[in-house]
Amino acid sequence: MDVHRRIVVDGRDRHLLRGVNGSVTPGRVVTLVGPSGAGKSTLLSLCNLLQTPDEGAVFVWGWEVRQWPVRELRRRVGLVMQQPVMLPGTVADNLAAAARLHAEAEPDNRGLLRLVGLPAELLARPAGALSGGEKQRIALLRTLANRPEILLLDEATSALDRESAAVVEELVLRRVRDEGLTVLWVTHDLALARRVGDETWLVVDGRVVEQRPTAAFFDDPQSEWARRLVRGHLAPAEGGEGT
Amino acid sequence: MSLWSLALTLAFVAAAMLLSVWRRLGLEKDMVIAAVRATVQLLLIGYVLKFIFHVDHAALTAAMVLVMSCVAADNASRRGNGLAGRFCRVWLAIAASEIATQGFLLAAHVVPSKPAYIIPISGMIIGNAMVASALFLNRLRAEAQARRDEMLVLLSLGATPIQASGAVVKAAVKSSMIPTIDSTKTMGLVQLPGMMTGQILAGADPIQAVRYQLLIVFALMASAAITTLVLGFLTYPRLFNEYHQPAV
Numbered sequence: 001m002d003v004h005r006r007i008v009v010d011g012r013d014r015h016l017l018r019g020v021n022g023s024v025t026p027g028r029v030v031t032l033v034g035p036s037g038a039g040k041s042t043l044l045s046l047c048n049l050l051q052t053p054d055e056g057a058v059f060v061w062g063w064e065v066r067q068w069p070v071r072e073l074r075r076r077v078g079l080v081m082q083q084p085v086m087l088p089g090t091v092a093d094n095l096a097a098a099a100r101l102h103a104e105a106e107p108d109n110r111g112l113l114r115l116v117g118l119p120a121e122l123l124a125r126p127a128g129a130l131s132g133g134e135k136q137r138i139a140l141l142r143t144l145a146n147r148p149e150i151l152l153l154d155e156a157t158s159a160l161d162r163e164s165a166a167v168v169e170e171l172v173l174r175r176v177r178d179e180g181l182t183v184l185w186v187t188h189d190l191a192l193a194r195r196v197g198d199e200t201w202l203v204v205d206g207r208v209v210e211q212r213p214t215a216a217f218f219d220d221p222q223s224e225w226a227r228r229l230v231r232g233h234l235a236p237a238e239g240g241e242g243t
Numbered sequence: 244m245s246l247w248s249l250a251l252t253l254a255f256v257a258a259a260m261l262l263s264v265w266r267r268l269g270l271e272k273d274m275v276i277a278a279v280r281a282t283v284q285l286l287l288i289g290y291v292l293k294f295i296f297h298v299d300h301a302a303l304t305a306a307m308v309l310v311m312s313c314v315a316a317d318n319a320s321r322r323g324n325g326l327a328g329r330f331c332r333v334w335l336a337i338a339a340s341e342i343a344t345q346g347f348l349l350a351a352h353v354v355p356s357k358p359a360y361i362i363p364i365s366g367m368i369i370g371n372a373m374v375a376s377a378l379f380l381n382r383l384r385a386e387a388q389a390r391r392d393e394m395l396v397l398l399s400l401g402a403t404p405i406q407a408s409g410a411v412v413k414a415a416v417k418s419s420m421i422p423t424i425d426s427t428k429t430m431g432l433v434q435l436p437g438m439m440t441g442q443i444l445a446g447a448d449p450i451q452a453v454r455y456q457l458l459i460v461f462a463l464m465a466s467a468a469i470t471t472l473v474l475g476f477l478t479y480p481r482l483f484n485e486y487h488q489p490a491v
Contacts, residue, residue, distance in 0.1 A: 049486050050399060070487045075401040085392040088410065098400045139396075146400055 016042045017053070018206040024199075027180040029173070031187060031197035031214065035234060039206040040186040041082060044152040047184065048077040060150070075102070078148030080156045082186075084139035086127035094127045094138055098146035107145045116141060117167045132159040140168060144175070151175070153185045157192070169196055190229070194218050202226050253278070296359050304358040308365045312337050315373035322380040326481045326491070329380065336474035337372040340466040344368050353458060364459065367438065371423060371463045372470040378419035379471045380478070386411040387482050387491045394482075394489055404483040411482070412475040423467040427460050436460070 017039045024030050032040045045051040046058050049065045058065045065073060075098075087094050091113075096106040110120045116137040122130070127138060136159045143151070151172065157165040173196060175181040187193050193200055197214035202225060210217065210226045221227045228234040256278045263270040295303050316334035345365055347353075354360040387394070390411050397407040430436060438459055442452035484490045 048399060050395060050488060052486055052488070066486065071401040071403065074399055079399045081392075081396070081399070083392065085396050087393060087396060097397070101397065101400055101402045101406055142396075143400070 016206055017046075019056075020203075020206070020208050022201060022208055022211055024182060024184065026182050027176065028198040029176055029183040029185060029196050031185045031193035031200045032203055033187065033190065033193050033200060033229065034203035036188075038203040040203050041154050043203065044079060044154055044184060044186060047150070047152055048074050048079050050074075050079065075146055076148055077150040077152065078143040078146055079152040080140050080143045080154060082154040082158075084132070084135035084159070086130070086135055086138065089127060090123065091125055091127050091130070091138055092123040094142050095123075095145055097142055102146075112141045112145060115144075115171050117164060133161065133164060136160060137164070137168065140171075144171075148181070150182045150184070153183060153187075155186055155188065158188070165192070172196070190218075202229060292358075292362065295362065296357075299358060304361055307358070307362055308341065308369075311366060311369050312341060315369045316376075319373045319376035319380065322377040326380065326384070326478060328481070329478075332474060332477040333376045333380070335477060336376055336470045337369055339473045340372045340469040341365060341368055343469050344462045344466050348458070348462065363438070364462070367459055368462055368466045372466050375419045375423065375467040375470045376474055378422070379415050379474050382415040382418045383411065383475075383478060383482075384491055386414045387489070390414075391489055398487055398489075404480055404487055407487075408479045408482050412479050416471040416475050419471045420467050423464055427464060430456075430460060 020039070020043060032043065034040055042051060046053055047060065047065070049068070049070060052066065060068065060073065060077060087097055092109050095109045095112055099106045109123055113120055113122060118134065118137060122134070127135070130138065136156060140153075140156055153172070157168050160168060169192070172181070172183060172185075176183060183196075185193070185196060194214060197217075199211065200214045200217040201208050201211040202217070202223070203209070204225050210221065210223045212222070217226065218230055221230050225234065256274060260271045260274050262268075263274065291307075295307055312334060316330055316337055319337075320329035320333045345361065345368060348364065349356055349361070354364060387408070394407045394411065436456050436459070439449075439452045439456035442455065443449055482489065482491050
């Protein structure tokens, strides 16, 4: 990809991404780190066409995203959003949403819940009444039920306790190992980024200021921004203009 | 009613103006303009209708209904800011409800095929469809904005625009039909409908007037449903851009 994305706020051009350039190897996990508002979520949205770049192009398996049939692209490039929005209805309705949209057989909902350590009794509960952590896991399962080949995770474990987050981590990594899933994982949790990433990109103020193999990124950061991040001296709101 | 009796009713306008002056509402000018406009418009339409009823030609009747539907579509489409091509879509929805309901009444010989019946009944159907369309457009935008996150989730799972906007359109259709349903529920208890009142004042048998009013009430319910459903079908694509991203 090589993209620019801007929006107009109060009559002024506000750059969400400025000349982001990079590529992801299939079957690898890329962790995206950086301050809040740096443009990480925008970057994910460009990959499944929920947003379009103002300049540049995003290629998925050699095809620019705007050349893909939209439904096919979004089915194969799944996004788990930062806010775990529940669809109206029960947990079962949410887990079956993708299958119903594509007129396919409904998934094994009980088996899905087991994957993230949630009890089957939850299936009949109204999804809107769940806790933040439960919603986050249901949102992940809802996307996984669509069998994506690329998974875009936007702070997908931010509301989970350590134990639940580890279960989700293991689930995603197992899909990577067993099914060759490719993952772009936005996180503020540097320990998580280090644990799960094959490669890490640091996004600051709409630019990727450093992209290296994860071990090298954390052990031997090259840019001043990366050094400050690794030392814990980069404030969460610093260097952020986009979303 | 004689012209003298009609002139006496201007006392109501004068009373309203005096109240406005007394309470310093500053509405006197608007009241005069409103009274003059209503008088001119109604007298004009009275002479136009007299001419059309006298000529009794299908083309003239159709032209009158066409003008009414265009004015109604223009008025209702002002409510849908941000949705391109509103006028044509609203006009098609109003025309669909007029053709379906009036067509049924004529085909089943419920009302005679005379301009004196077709035009007033069309006026009521089109007027009701206009209100339903305006409410629908107003509600559609609000619902699309309120349910934007829900639509994004559905789109991200590969939903088509019609799937992603299904709940939004349904909610807009329901809320735009509520006034018609509510006024039907309270008819005769809270208000005596205009047409029935007019017929009774003109000396018609109240039972006969009630029958005609029920005909209109049922036609209006169908008209609101047809208008909003057709309008929903015609406008939902405008909630998205070519990449199936929310556009409102």
